[in-house]
Each structure stands twice: as C-alpha cells, then as structure tokens.
Amino acid sequence: MPGESADPRPAAGDGMQSGGEPRLRRTMTAYHVAFYGLGGMLGAGIYGLVGEAAGQMGSAVWLAFLVSMTAALLTGLSYASIGSRYPRAAGAAYVTQRAYGRPLLTYVVGLAVVCSGLTSIATQSRVVGSNLQRLGVLENVPVTVLAIGFLLLLAAVVFRGIRESMWLNIVCTVIEISGLALIIVVGLPYWGSADLLEIPPAAEGGPEALGPVFVMQAAVLTFFSFIGFEDILNIGEEVKNPRRNIPLGLILAMVSATLIYVAVAVTAVSVVPWRELAAVPGPLAEVARRAAPWFPEIMFVAITIFAVANTALLNYVMGSRLAYGMARQGLLPQALGRVHPDRRTPHLAIAVILLLVIVLAMLGDIAQLASATVLLLMTVFVIVNNALVILKLRHGEPRGGFEVPIAVPILGALVCLTLLVNRVLGGDWRAPAMAGALLAAIALLYALLRPSHVADDDPLLDEAGESTGAPAE
Helix, strand or coil: CCCCCCCCCCCHHHCECCCCCECCCCCECHHHHHHHHHHHHHCCCHHHHHHHHHHHHHHHHHHHHHHHHHHHHHHHHHHHHHHHHCCCCCHHHHHHHHHHCCHHHHHHHHHHHHHHHHHHHHHHHHHHHHHHHHCCCCCCCCHHHHHHHHHHHHHHHHHHCHHHHHHHHHHHHHHHHHHHHHHHHHHHHHCCCCCCCCCCCHHHCCCCCCCHHHHHHHHHHHHHHHCCHHHHHHHHHHECCHHHHHHHHHHHHHHHHHHHHHHHHHHHHHHCCHHHHHHCCCHHHHHHHHHCCCCCHHHHHHHHHHHHHHHHHHHHHHHHHHHHHHHHHCCCCHHHHCCCCCCCCCHHHHHHHHHHHHHHHHHCCCHHHHHHHHHHHHHHHHHHHHHHHHHHHCCCCEECCCCCCCHHHHHHHHHHHHHHHHHHHHCCCHHHHHHHHHHHHHHHHHHHHCCCCCCCCCCCECCCCCECCEECC
C-alpha cells in the first residue's frame, strides 16, 4: 500500500524497542484521535457551564464559546504541529526538554499534567458514584465505595489495551453527543424566539454595549470547556501515521466541539430565558424538561454518568502514557516505562496511577486541588507554545506533517498567559497558593530522585517504527 515501508524487517513501532522491551501498540486512526479529543472536551462540563456562562453573557453566550474556541485553537494548532513533529508519549515533557534542555522544567511540566489528570480522575470517580446513587439501584452503597469500584473497572479497561479503551471512549462519546443532540433537536422549534445579542444590562453588572473586552472576559470562563485537546499529545506512540492523523484528529475534534457548544448554547437561551438558565442547578436538564417534558429526567443522569466516565477514562489513558513517556526519558523510575508483553500497555504506570487516584478519591472534596492543577495546566500551555517557537527557529530540527506559522504559538502563549493572570488575580487565592505548593512539591521530588540523564534526542518514529523527521530547511 502507498506510504508503507517496503523494509521486510519486523515493524519496530508496533513490536519491540531497541533494548528488547515491547512497544506500545499503534492502532489509533484519525477518527480514534478525533473521538479521543472530542470526548475529553465535551465531558460533563457543558451540562452545567452553559448556565454559568449565560449569567455573564446573557443570550449572547454562544459568542463566548466561539471566541474561546478561536483562542484555544491557537494552542490546539501548536499541539497539532508538535504531535506531527514528535509523535510520542509524554509529548509536552519531550518538547520541553528538547527546546529548553532544562530537566527540572521538563519534570515540572510532565508532573503538572499528571497532577491535572489525577485530580480529574478522582473527582470524576466521586461524581460517577453520586450519580449511581441517584439512579436508585445503589442508593445505599457509600459514594466512596462506588468510586473505588469504578476506578478498578477503569484500570482494568486501560490495562486491557488501547483498542478496548478507544472503543469504550467511542461508545461514551456517542452517548454524550446523543444527549446534546437531543437538546438541540427538541429546542430547534424555539430558535428565533430570543435576541441572541441580548446581554445583562448595566444595572445588573453588564456593560453599556456588547464589545470585545466584555466578550473576552466571558470567553475566559468558556475557554476551559476546550481543555482536553492537549491529552492527544500523549498518545502519539499509539497512533498510526501520527504525522497526519494527530493534527487531523485534533483539529476535527476542536471544530466539532465548537459546533456542538454553539448549537447547544443557542438552543438553551432560546428555550429558557438566560436569567432563569443561570439560576437553575441543571440548565440543560431544565431545557429538556421544558422542550421535551416526555423525556425521562433519569436518562440525563445516565448520560451524565457516561460523560463523566469518559472524561475519567481519557485522563487515565493520558496519565499512564505520560508516566510511561517520562520514565522513558529518565525523569521517573525506569519501571514505569515497562510495557506488558501481551497487552502492550504500560501496566506498572497504570497500577501506580490506580493507587494514587484511590487515595485522592477517599479524601473527598478536592475542588481546590483541581482548580490549582488547572492553573498549572495553563502554565504548561505557555511553556509548550514557547517551546514550539524555539524549535521552529532552531536549525536542523525535523519538520512535521503539519506546520503552522510561528505567529500561531506566539499568540497561543500570549492568550494562555493572559488567561492565567486573569484566573490568578480574579479567583480564589487558595487555588494559586495550592498551585505554588504543588510546584514546590514537584521540585522537591525532583531533588530527591535527581535524574542523572534526560533523553531528549530519541529518533522520531512513524507507525512502522521508522524515522519520520525530515530535516528543517
């Protein structure tokens, strides 16, 4: 077939590493990557976020999603370019080391992303547990027990293989989209009934007129609904033809999420006046209740379980591959970089993550910790965007299958830095303080482990394990 290597040797990319260790199995196509990214972005956030955003933007909430997607797409395009240049696990840590050559910075970037994944998994496990109770079947079982049971099941799926994980992801994502599609379909007859440019009046804290500054302030909130695309960078070693499929899947996921978000936002404010939408605890459930009173409310609980489970699944896959990739770079204990010979998954990394998230799930409310890791994630976006700028300017760096103008990562870094400062100055002081404490803990761990060598010059591999890096012009 065109594009396949004619070399009769076994495919190293889908077989063994140079030291005889098995590699991760490449099974993911562009569509798998798109579902992976879309499932991570949709999650359960939109089910509550649209109400909060409506409180800020009024009926013009759809505009905030559109603007935030444009801002997020700058970093998304940077990640797509990086994924096509350096398709490997722990991609953010890899490009940080390759660009800056600072092991401590690389360590902070890698573990910051790991922390965000761990808090997300633990939080989502408790949400799944509480929603299982709401279904009425397991109402007498403690949330913590249900959460741990869910985590054990999740670990089993992730250990089983990337193919099984992606099939579960596709099923959950289709259910998520179906729930949102139902909202759009039943709300279509209401389209045109609301002024989609109506904003809160000045007497209620709104501006005198709909302007770019006001829209950007609201877009800060909706920007975080697109977080999830960056996880794609950590599955590069399990994607077929990553130079093509990573950028294609990532961009397809972001565009699809935007269309769904905008349509849902327009539908929500058309069915329920924005003031009422901002006041109800379950805004989309309220939309369904008014537009489709025949639809059982319990079904939204079931859809929420699938949506939240999907987010946890994708973060588990991301976290295990990130730990595996960092171990391969020499930043974490070497054992975490081992791959199961039969399942071809990083089984020890999966087991360690299971232990950590069980502990976090047993702690209960970790909302402040989750907020702190979001701040760390925004910092990572700034660092990685700047890393792409450095690598694009460096002579001899390999070119990827998807290149972007240097203005893209520069603007991406500026947008993320602006959002980060806004989040720090405008939010609860406890989250930045906890983020600082996490950074201190990561630096202390680095000092204790003291990696002696950080690998930043591994050859780039395509789906057959052959070099993909063409020299930069």
